[in-house]
Amino acid sequence: MLQVNMSAAKRTACGKGECRRLRVAKKTPAVVYGKGCASLAVEFDAAVLHKDLLFIHGRNAVVTLKIEGDEKAERHAVVQEIQKAPNVEQVLHVDFLEIELDKPVNRSVPLRLTGVAKGVEFGGELSVLRQSIVLRGCPLDIPDEIVADITALDKGGKGLTCADLALPEKVELMDAPSQVCAVVL
Numbered sequence: 001m002l003q004v005n006m007s008a009a010k011r012t013a014c015g016k017g018e019c020r021r022l023r024v025a026k027k028t029p030a031v032v033y034g035k036g037c038a039s040l041a042v043e044f045d046a047a048v049l050h051k052d053l054l055f056i057h058g059r060n061a062v063v064t065l066k067i068e069g070d071e072k073a074e075r076h077a078v079v080q081e082i083q084k085a086p087n088v089e090q091v092l093h094v095d096f097l098e099i100e101l102d103k104p105v106n107r108s109v110p111l112r113l114t115g116v117a118k119g120v121e122f123g124g125e126l127s128v129l130r131q132s133i134v135l136r137g138c139p140l141d142i143p144d145e146i147v148a149d150i151t152a153l154d155k156g157g158k159g160l161t162c163a164d165l166a167l168p169e170k171v172e173l174m175d176a177p178s179q180v181c182a183v184v185l
Helices: 016-024 046-056
Strands: 002-010 027-034 037-045 061-068 075-084 091-098 105-114 126-128 132-137 146-149 180-184
Touching: 002 046, 016 027, 027 046, 027 075, 037 046, 037 061, 046 075, 046 091, 105 180
Parallel strands: 002 061, 027 091, 105 146
Antiparallel strands: 002 037, 027 037, 061 075, 075 091, 105 132, 126 180
16 A cells, blocks of 8 residues: 655644635645544645645555644544535545554455456457455555456456455455456456
8 A cells, every 4th residue: 555644734723714714825624533532633735735635546545644733743544535626626625534554444446457358359348347346454455456467358258256356465355255347248
């Protein structure tokens, strides 16, 4: 899993008016929350946050937050939600979910199919039934994507199932192993 460092500052004022003042000052409000701890209101430099969010977009990433004025030196989190303005390219608010790096979590991981199936070359049509799979493991052990080669798929065959996927060690599949990911019809 990808690991990204981000810097933020603790904010004391909350509310709609204060958040608008932050955005005018080219800052983006955010909140960090987690199981068993109180939520923490923070602010980011808008341009840096936007660049970092574009970098991790669509990937499973652990964000290491270094927050000025916080009692913890670092907080590890994942991006839970991003609120964007509908008419302009502006991030309005970000929610971070604090996680522990040594506790297993369930994450949805995209499935990338490579190659051209034999059955497609003989007139068949590839039907992709799953775009992602759910894996369970420690956050840093979960990959960004699972790559599967489909060149061996024949027309009318059983297809590529979740059990056929090559998974990294220390990670377990949460979906049913018999579930079909791709098949040539």
